[in-house]
Amino acid sequence: MKDSLPPPRPPVSADRVIANLPKFYTPAACLQLKERFHGQVPAACQRRSRATFGLRLAKAVVIGDLHVGKTSLVHRFCKNVFDHNYKATIGVDFEIERFEIAGVPFSLQIWDTAGQEKFKCIASAYYRKAQVIIIAFDLSDMQTLEHARQWLEDALKENEPGSFFLYLVGTKKDLLSRAACEQAERQAVRLANEMLAEYWSVSAKTGENVKAFFSRVAALAFERSVLLALERSEADWDELPSGQGCC
Ligand SMILES: Nc1nc2c(ncn2[C@@H]2O[C@H](COP(=O)(O)OP(=O)(O)OP(=O)(O)O)[C@@H](O)[C@H]2O)c(=O)[nH]1
Ligand SMILES: [Mg+2]
Numbered sequence: 019m020k021d022s023l024p025p026p027r028p029p030v031s032a033d034r035v036i037a038n039l040p041k042f043y044t045p046a047a048c049l050q051l052k053e054r055f056h057g058q059v060p061a062a063c064q065r066r067s068r069a070t071f072g073l074r075l076a077k078a079v080v081i082g083d084l085h086v087g088k089t090s091l092v093h094r095f096c097k098n099v100f101d102h103n104y105k106a107t108i109g110v111d112f113e114i115e116r117f118e119i120a121g122v123p124f125s126l127q128i129w130d131t132a133g134q135e136k137f138k139c140i141a142s143a144y145y146r147k148a149q150v151i152i153i154a155f156d157l158s159d160m161q162t163l164e165h166a167r168q169w170l171e172d173a174l175k176e177n178e179p180g181s182f183f184l185y186l187v188g189t190k191k192d193l194l195s196r197a198a199c200e201q202a203e204r205q206a207v208r209l210a211n212e213m214l215a216e217y218w219s220v221s222a223k224t225g226e227n228v229k230a231f232f233s234r235v236a237a238l239a240f241e242r243s244v245l246l247a248l249e250r251s252e253a254d255w256d257e258l259p260s261g262q263g264c265c
Contacts, residue, residue: 027116027123033229034117039241040234043227044203047210047217049183049238055120059244063120075114075125076239079145081169082154083162084133087189090222091154092130095232100223107132109140115232119240126150126236138172145176149239150183157188157202157219163209170213183238184215187231191221 039055042048080088089107093099096113111130116123129148131141145151151173155162166186173182188206191199203219210217216234220227 030116030118030123034115036117036119036233036237036240040230040237042216042234043218043231044207047186047207047215049216055237055241056245058248059241060120062244062248063122074123074240074243075127076149076236076243077127077129077147078150078152078235078239079129079131079148079173080152080154081131081141081145081173082133083156083165083169086133086154086156086159086162087222088133088154089130091187091189091220091228092128094222094225094228096128098225100225106134107137109137110144115236117233117236117240119237122240122244124236124240124243126232126239128232142172142176145173148173148177148182149242150185150235151177152185152187152235153215154187154189155206156190157199157206158190158193160202160205163188163202163206166209167213183235183242184213185231185235186210186213186215186217188217188219189222191219191226192223 039053041053042051045051080092082088084106085104089105089111090100092113093101096115107130109132113128113130115126115128117126118124129144131144132138153166153169155166170184186206186209188202194202199219203217207217218227218231220231222228
């Protein structure tokens with residue numbers, strides 16, 4: 019009997035433990051202004067807090083022009099590395115990052131896609147059923163921002179509007195002066211508002227805002243999945259024997 023139990027999961031690292039809703043980058047373009055989880059979320063999680071929850075997962079897909087820094091962003095977050103050399107992504111790649119949010123295990127499956135046109139048809143097959151779409155552009159090459167709308171259209175071919183959280187992320191912040199960055203951000207925030215996206219500026223090279231960004235992504239996806247689960251089956255949820263619910 020004892021042998022059939024799955025081995026216990028190693029604890030998540032301290033910087034993947036999220037107790038409160040991480041803050042937005044700018045109130046000018048954010049998905050939620052509030053700084054706490056929805057009231058029902060901590061309560062629901064606490065009810066099951068001592069249970070061994072089934073692992074919950076959200077799918078996040080990173081898209082955007084070639085060379086904007088999608089792979090670098092994902093590698094900085096998942097492996098804490100940065101490579102100056104450019105190696106184009108072929109098709110797609112993915113990483114899984116484990117979090118503990120409000121005491122509950124939650125994972126982010128991060129799909130890193132190729133920006134090169136010739137790989138687009140392979141990559142777009144992986145957009146489906148994404149809870150999160152991250153459109154990356156290069157702050158030092160504003161042409162890549164102009165293509166963000168097209169990337170959103172591509173994502174909408176595979177997903178219903180409103181079924182995913184949308185983030186617009188300006189990369190390579192380290193390459194710009196403060197004034198140049200502010201100017202680029204003004205343009206990006208305007209577009210983020212039109213697209214109903216949350217805006218972030220990051221640098222994979224220095225690591226600036228990378229953890230904060232992905233923590234925010236994971237926490238908002240988690241909150242939505244708990245609220246949806248509660249909405250869908252409040253009754254089932256309450257009937258589950260302790261230890262078998264999600265939250
Ligand atoms: N200075 C600086 N360079 C960066 C940053 N992020 C990425 N780069 C560089 O930009 C180049 C492209 O980065 P990638 O992460 O490979 O770009 P990508 O978007 O994944 O490209 P594709 O896979 O072809 O779509 C590489 O030479 C990186 O070293 C950053 O934050 N700062
Ligand atoms: Mg890449």
